Amino acid sequence: MTLFVASTTAPVNIATLKYWGKRDKTLNLPTNSSISVTLSQEDLRTLTSVCTGPEITEDKLWLNGSEESLKSERTQNCLADLRKLRMKLEDEDSNLPKMSKWNVVIVSENNFPTAAGLASSAAGFAALVMAIAKLYELPDSLSEISKIARKGSGSACRSLLGGYVAWEMGEKADGSDSKAVQIAPMEHWPNMKAAILVVSASKKDTPSTSGMQLTVGTSDLFQHRIKDVVPHRFVEMKQAVLEKDWPTFAELTMKDSNSFHATCLDSFPPIFYMNDVSKGIIKLCHFINAFYNETIVAYTFDAGPNAVLYYLEENESKLFAFIYELFAEVPGWDSKFSKDELTQFLSDFDSKISNQLKVELDKELYKGVTKVILTHIGPGPQSTDECLIDTKTGLPK
Amino acid sequence: MTLFVASTTAPVNIATLKYWGKRDKTLNLPTNSSISVTLSQEDLRTLTSVCTGPEITEDKLWLNGSEESLKSERTQNCLADLRKLRMKLEDEDSNLPKMSKWNVVIVSENNFPTAAGLASSAAGFAALVMAIAKLYELPDSLSEISKIARKGSGSACRSLLGGYVAWEMGEKADGSDSKAVQIAPMEHWPNMKAAILVVSASKKDTPSTSGMQLTVGTSDLFQHRIKDVVPHRFVEMKQAVLEKDWPTFAELTMKDSNSFHATCLDSFPPIFYMNDVSKGIIKLCHFINAFYNETIVAYTFDAGPNAVLYYLEENESKLFAFIYELFAEVPGWDSKFSKDELTQFLSDFDSKISNQLKVELDKELYKGVTKVILTHIGPGPQSTDECLIDTKTGLPK
Numbered sequence: 001m002t003l004f005v006a007s008t009t010a011p012v013n014i015a016t017l018k019y020w021g022k023r024d025k026t027l028n029l030p031t032n033s034s035i036s037v038t039l040s041q042e043d044l045r046t047l048t049s050v051c052t053g054p055e056i057t058e059d060k061l062w063l064n065g066s067e068e069s070l071k072s073e074r075t076q077n078c079l080a081d082l083r084k085l086r087m088k089l090e091d092e093d094s095n096l097p098k099m100s101k102w103n104v105v106i107v108s109e110n111n112f113p114t115a116a117g118l119a120s121s122a123a124g125f126a127a128l129v130m131a132i133a134k135l136y137e138l139p140d141s142l143s144e145i146s147k148i149a150r151k152g153s154g155s156a157c158r159s160l161l162g163g164y165v166a167w168e169m170g171e172k173a174d175g176s177d178s179k180a181v182q183i184a185p186m187e188h189w190p191n192m193k194a195a196i197l198v199v200s201a202s203k204k205d206t207p208s209t210s211g212m213q214l215t216v217g218t219s220d221l222f223q224h225r226i227k228d229v230v231p232h233r234f235v236e237m238k239q240a241v242l243e244k245d246w247p248t249f250a251e252l253t254m255k256d257s258n259s260f261h262a263t264c265l266d267s268f269p270p271i272f273y274m275n276d277v278s279k280g281i282i283k284l285c286h287f288i289n290a291f292y293n294e295t296i297v298a299y300t301f302d303a304g305p306n307a308v309l310y311y312l313e314e315n316e317s318k319l320f321a322f323i324y325e326l327f328a329e330v331p332g333w334d335s336k337f338s339k340d341e342l343t344q345f346l347s348d349f350d351s352k353i354s355n356q357l358k359v360e361l362d363k364e365l366y367k368g369v370t371k372v373i374l375t376h377i378g379p380g381p382q383s384t385d386e387c388l389i390d391t392k393t394g395l396p397k
Numbered sequence: 398m399t400l401f402v403a404s405t406t407a408p409v410n411i412a413t414l415k416y417w418g419k420r421d422k423t424l425n426l427p428t429n430s431s432i433s434v435t436l437s438q439e440d441l442r443t444l445t446s447v448c449t450g451p452e453i454t455e456d457k458l459w460l461n462g463s464e465e466s467l468k469s470e471r472t473q474n475c476l477a478d479l480r481k482l483r484m485k486l487e488d489e490d491s492n493l494p495k496m497s498k499w500n501v502v503i504v505s506e507n508n509f510p511t512a513a514g515l516a517s518s519a520a521g522f523a524a525l526v527m528a529i530a531k532l533y534e535l536p537d538s539l540s541e542i543s544k545i546a547r548k549g550s551g552s553a554c555r556s557l558l559g560g561y562v563a564w565e566m567g568e569k570a571d572g573s574d575s576k577a578v579q580i581a582p583m584e585h586w587p588n589m590k591a592a593i594l595v596v597s598a599s600k601k602d603t604p605s606t607s608g609m610q611l612t613v614g615t616s617d618l619f620q621h622r623i624k625d626v627v628p629h630r631f632v633e634m635k636q637a638v639l640e641k642d643w644p645t646f647a648e649l650t651m652k653d654s655n656s657f658h659a660t661c662l663d664s665f666p667p668i669f670y671m672n673d674v675s676k677g678i679i680k681l682c683h684f685i686n687a688f689y690n691e692t693i694v695a696y697t698f699d700a701g702p703n704a705v706l707y708y709l710e711e712n713e714s715k716l717f718a719f720i721y722e723l724f725a726e727v728p729g730w731d732s733k734f735s736k737d738e739l740t741q742f743l744s745d746f747d748s749k750i751s752n753q754l755k756v757e758l759d760k761e762l763y764k765g766v767t768k769v770i771l772t773h774i775g776p777g778p779q780s781t782d783e784c785l786i787d788t789k790t791g792l793p794k
Contacts, residue, residue: 220621220622220626220652220656221618221626221659221663224617224621224625225617228621229618251665255617258663258664258665258667259617259618261662262618262662263659265658266618266655266656266659267655268651268652268655269679269683270655270679272676275673275676276672279669282667283666286666
């Protein structure tokens, strides 16, 4: 069996300036530009292997061990775009194998639970598109490839790049200028870290596509957000990244998360993604920043109750004096810290924080949190030799 | 002892178009006009008795049995305004007793728990101002008197009138055109009823005055709300009242509650008045309206987690088939319904609602609700012979 194989990992990204609202649902064109931080693939990544060959009889997809449909319009759009670019190469060089005519097998695995609401579709589509681009040996830039990933899942375009990433909304109706660009590589401001508090959701949230459509169609405040609020914030946040201005970056991040959730609440019927635990974490973050009289932590919430806390490495012990004290019972700490380091956080808390202030903290908050994921800024998709496909059969290993 | 005594009751009002934001903190001038429904004093009222006389040695206030300070700037402003109007009368007619020079004793009692977050300050200031206006035999119109109550507590001005009430924000810097006017008396649309679900709040909310200031100062979406959203809604909601257009009135009421809470969430730090129980009640209301494919109920939330559900009397059995089923264990039902009527609600629920739909309801919601208060639209302040002051001593009975 003649088979061509390629494998890639792709990262999760968590927006600090939120994407909410589509001006074109098929092309996934947004109503505003957005900004995100790409997270390390050591902690959160999708690994995708793809193969193609004349004997592959149909397009197939396996996701975390189960076969899934490839029929969705979004996936079909991605595959069609990739094949078109490959065909261009084949037209220019008749020696190239005619991969654009062959079916593909895609096998994909996350190293984190898909159900946890951790932007898995962004990493998933980024990995799928990058793996096929690699298989096809496409010479196009990452920004160019990001437009294809965008058609799979809007925020996936930002996972094509590492570090600090902007998704420029563009203006054109065909989406040809709606793409991800790097604001700065991770090396520019490498000490950006993230602690994700995975919050238990009792019920399924409104899916983000239908949620966006509802907000665009019914929220009176939404038009103001996209026209007057976000454009300024986009400029300010890019500038804050370039200048490594943490207090500004942090404040804009928190404000934009709140603004996005405010337009969800202003939708009709209203959409609620944050719950009382999420709100308790927001209050805790403001409490911590007020306690130190310094911006230590910035929260942001996507379309679900999980909190992503951004902070700078040099403030880690100040932050975790509180966070470890309150969430010590939640799993996830020992993957990054030794027992001695964790004990130090506890004694920092005991020695530095007055008993009077301790009373104001919500000691029950940890009951609504199932896991802490400790990670940091990371690079874009990576080629890998790890392969999920059996090159003899073209099926998952 | 020469004593002059007067007693008045005043109602609670619950806004359907929310007052949030002051353009002048001392005069309580709002950043937008608002609309409310005045609720029946059978269920929720403040009773205030006042007395004055040359032998009363100082201004004094008793509230629900405890002596309270009268020193607050707001109360002092109310008293000064009332004395100024009285002095005008005395200047015109030298036979009148010189009440404007004498101290006053004020004794006030609510027939509902003050702590429940049920707009008690609105009823309280309305009763205080009306009782003194009666004592002073002021000839001024209720709208004129409402400007004095407004200085005590903004929304108190709306409690000076019965039925459907607008608080016109006015334009003048001295507040002389910021007053309550009646859109329509209760007799115009008498079948408006309200069920208040008192939700347990675990912690004290942000006081509304400081909350408003925070929103005005920090929310980017707020300016859009007051400039572009509320002015249209104000016209539309007045029209809906005049036309007794329930579906429009209900939708605007729900949207405006959500819009107000959205600007709270967009404040920095964000303010949260609704909790997960409040949100559960919102979802339930949308579920009920969707179930009947008809607008049965409209929710609204003030600066706290309590839900006020407005509905028309003719839809009561449709609404309570759900609400009694889910909140039967909460006290408050037997004050308005016989055992047979309540049993009928339960059997309506069992017979009409399919088992499949029942599964979607949150059966635990009642655990977050401490009380249901069933009431309806009502008139403005009422004179009463009931007196809380011992006319021999000038002290509370």
